[in-house]
Amino acid sequence: MTPLMVSVSGIRGIVGESLTPGVVSGYADAFGTFCKGGTVVVGRDTRRSGPMMEHAVFAGLMAAGCRIINIGINPTPTVQLAVEKLGASGGIAITASHNPEEWNALKFINKEGRFLGKDDIDRISNDAEKDTFENAEISRLGEVETIEDIHADHIRALLELETVKVDKIRKHGFKTVVDCVNGAGSIVLPELLHELGCEVLKVNCDPDKPFGRGAEPLPENLDELCKSVRKNNADIGFACDPDADRLAIVDENGKAIGEDYTLVLAADYILGMKNGAIATNASTTMLIDYIARKYNRDVFRSKVGEIHVVEKMIENSCVIGGEGNGGVIYPALHYGRDALTGIALVLMQLSSSGKSVSGFVDENPKYYMTKKKADITGTDLGSVFERVKKTAGRGTLDRTDGLKLIYSDRWIHLRASNTEPVIRIITEAPTRDESEKLADKYINLLKTE
Numbered sequence: 530m531t532p533l534m535v536s537v538s539g540i541r542g543i544v545g546e547s548l549t550p551g552v553v554s555g556y557a558d559a560f561g562t563f564c565k566g567g568t569v570v571v572g573r574d575t576r577r578s579g580p581m582m583e584h585a586v587f588a589g590l591m592a593a594g595c596r597i598i599n600i601g602i603n604p605t606p607t608v609q610l611a612v613e614k615l616g617a618s619g620g621i622a623i624t625a626s627h628n629p630e631e632w633n634a635l636k637f638i639n640k641e642g643r644f645l646g647k648d649d650i651d652r653i654s655n656d657a658e659k660d661t662f663e664n665a666e667i668s669r670l671g672e673v674e675t676i677e678d679i680h681a682d683h684i685r686a687l688l689e690l691e692t693v694k695v696d697k698i699r700k701h702g703f704k705t706v707v708d709c710v711n712g713a714g715s716i717v718l719p720e721l722l723h724e725l726g727c728e729v730l731k732v733n734c735d736p737d738k739p740f741g742r743g744a745e746p747l748p749e750n751l752d753e754l755c756k757s758v759r760k761n762n763a764d765i766g767f768a769c770d771p772d773a774d775r776l777a778i779v780d781e782n783g784k785a786i787g788e789d790y791t792l793v794l795a796a797d798y799i800l801g802m803k804n805g806a807i808a809t810n811a812s813t814t815m816l817i818d819y820i821a822r823k824y825n826r827d828v829f830r831s832k833v834g835e836i837h838v839v840e841k842m843i844e845n846s847c848v849i850g851g852e853g854n855g856g857v858i859y860p861a862l863h864y865g866r867d868a869l870t871g872i873a874l875v876l877m878q879l880s881s882s883g884k885s886v887s888g889f890v891d892e893n894p895k896y897y898m899t900k901k902k903a904d905i906t907g908t909d910l911g912s913v914f915e916r917v918k919k920t921a922g923r924g925t926l927d928r929t930d931g932l933k934l935i936y937s938d939r940w941i942h943l944r945a946s947n948t949e950p951v952i953r954i955i956t957e958a959p960t961r962d963e964s965e966k967l968a969d970k971y972i973n974l975l976k977t978e
């Protein structure tokens with residue numbers, strides 16, 4: 530049985546195995562207690578276990594005396610923004626994000642609309658497991674209210690930003706194809722694109738259907754989108770994951786350019802407009818350093834995980850941040866990875882520069898990333914890292930998250946996953962061959978006990 534995974538990404542498990550109604554309502558009760566029985570916003574993605582999970586979450590929150598605002602199927606960033614705008618005490622996004630359909634999860638959000646830090650997660654987890662949360666008296670049991678169409682507020686807030694010049698994007702008249710994996714972005718992403726004056730063609734945008742492709746917006750899952758971009762002569766294709774916090778891009782030739790480019794495109798626009806630094810995680814492309822150098826801006830690196838990047842951004846007053854997995858965080862709107870924000874900033878970049886997507890990619894240095902994973906059940910990570918350190922040579926050792934060896938034009942990053950019992954091996958180098966060879970070298974090193 531796959532165990533319940535507890536991390537800064539929330540609690541995550543396979544429904545019916547580690548994720549049962551009892552576990553879910555216990556965690557919701559503990560979270561409701563953490564929110565002192567205040568108002569909690571609840572939203573979810575489209576997976577089949579969503580309604581069951583939702584009812585279990587409601588039961589736990591009601592027992593804690595919380596007033597619940599149910600916003601139904603919505604992206605995780607919309608839940609985060611709703612918490613902030615409605616002045617709620619917290620929020621729960623019911624989504625296992627990029628995990629397959631049989632998984633689900635609770636992502637806990639604090640009153641500022643940000644994910645909880647490790648200490649708060651530990652406290653809730655401890656309360657949930659030991660059953661030490663308090664339950665409200667019968668007269669104080671919570672109630673559920675429903676708000677429909679809150680996604681329209683998200684679009685409005687985004688389009689009111691000074692840096693999002695709606696007229697400029699509208700004037701350009703982009704032809705777009707959008708693939709929302711039939712997830713939580715299926716309604717709101719096409720609506721946003723319409724608002725931006727785009728022609729919108731849809732792939733996998735039916736929230737009543739199961740996921741129409743692999744859940745992650747990785748190039749290998751985007752064949753249908755790529756074909757549609759080519760067939761319809763579109764300018765750009767957008768793909769998100771089931772809870773629409775991650776965004777990937779397909780160029781005008783129907784080529785998936787890789788998730789890392791989303792933040793690179795958005796950062797190139799914002800760093801050119803605003804004076805300030807960028808923060809990203811240790812596994813994100815070196816292209817971020819290249820773009821930052823172009824505008825003479827600092828880059829701060831954090832551990833992998835949205836809240837770690839957000840903390841780094843706040844600490845250094847960054848004007849933009851995010852993760853290489855397609856998660857763009859633009860603090861002028863809110864501190865959350867947000868596919869809607871990603872779309873607006875990418876279209877601003879293209880309409881301001883007059884470049885096509887492939888034009889942008891071609892004028893920047895080429896780096897190829899390889900991402901592999903290895904099962905670490907029963908492995909001593911400490912001894913693995915010792916062996917890796919011995920291979921460093923002239924490289925810089927970085928311990929921000931796991932172990933990273935950094936050279937002038939390449940790097941290797943090894944870290945334990947937050948969401949699966951594996952070690953991730955990520956490499957980047959100027960050619961695909963070099964990048965893959967580097968990854969294979971370290972996979973083999975892991976195997977030699």
Ligand code: MG
Binds near residue numbers: 626770772775
């Ligand atoms: Mg996600």
